[in-house]
Amino acid sequence: DSGVTQTPKHLITATGQRVTLRCSPRSGDLSVYWYQQSLDQGLQFLIQYYNGEERAKGNILERFSAQQFPDLHSELNLSSLELGDSALYFCASSVLVGPLHFGNGTRLTVT
Amino acid sequence: GENVEQHPSTLSVQEGDSAVIKCTYSDSASNYFPWYKQELGKRPQLIIDIRSNVGEKKDQRIAVTLNKTAKHFSLHITETQPEDSAVYFCAASISGNAGNMLTFGGGTRLMVKP
Numbered sequence: 001d002s003g004v005t006q007t008p009k010h011l012i013t014a015t016g017q018r019v020t021l022r023c024s025p026r027s028g029d030l031s032v033y034w035y036q037q038s039l040d041q042g043l044q045f046l047i048q049y050y051n052g053e054e055r056a057k058g059n060i061l062e063r064f065s066a067q068q069f070p071d072l073h074s075e076l077n078l079s080s081l082e083l084g085d086s087a088l089y090f091c092a093s094s095v096l097v098g099p100l101h102f103g104n105g106t107r108l109t110v111t
Numbered sequence: 112g113e114n115v116e117q118h119p120s121t122l123s124v125q126e127g128d129s130a131v132i133k134c135t136y137s138d139s140a141s142n143y144f145p146w147y148k149q150e151l152g153k154r155p156q157l158i159i160d161i162r163s164n165v166g167e168k169k170d171q172r173i174a175v176t177l178n179k180t181a182k183h184f185s186l187h188i189t190e191t192q193p194e195d196s197a198v199y200f201c202a203a204s205i206s207g208n209a210g211n212m213l214t215f216g217g218g219t220r221l222m223v224k225p
Binding site for chain 1: 143145147153154155156157160200206207210211212213214215216217218
């Protein structure tokens with residue numbers, strides 16, 4: 001167990017809908033990272049937060065947004081969903097310059 | 112931005128043989144290089160990492176080497192076992208005040224045949 005908690009584990013929704021993925025980092029970790037992994041693909045960086053502030057942004061679509069709350073949990077919001085958004089979404093956390101520890105992911109299926 | 116290339120994409124070895132996976136990176140400012148193992152449907156798990164002030168690091172059957180001049184690093188697994196079968200990802204980052212955002216390679220599917 002990495003100590004990073006992601007909910008829900010699975011999400012099935014229809015095109016055009018909006019979903020929210022939640023992540024609770026390991027105790028003491030202030031950084032949260034979101035990654036997308038499509039079928040048989042690598043890990044694509046979406047966005048990073050540190051202590052509530054956005055620190056880095058990858059190839060995140062404008063339909064996607066995220067935030068980190070004062071209790072350090074983070075949410076990734078995906079809207080106007082398309083079939084191509086179906087993927088595993090991983091959250092990871094770290095101390096500022098420490099190793100990333102990944103949660104078990106949320107599998108999103110858009111039908 | 113950083114770009115990480117990983118080779119080979121698939122690797123099949125006999126149990127007991129060694130496996131080597133190689134990665135190159137583009138940004139000479141990168142200073143942190145972890146390796147992750149991902150089993151099917153599971154989360155990536157850190158297996159070993161190395162920082163740019165070190166040329167080699169070993170942990171039991173796993174070792175990583177780094178060549179900063181050539182901007183490449185490699186994972187070596189000795190005495191492979193069937194449970195080593197998984198997808199392995201290398202990554203690179205500029206670890207510092209901005210955090211530790213990792214850029215991943217495309218992955219190597221390792222199959223260890225009993």
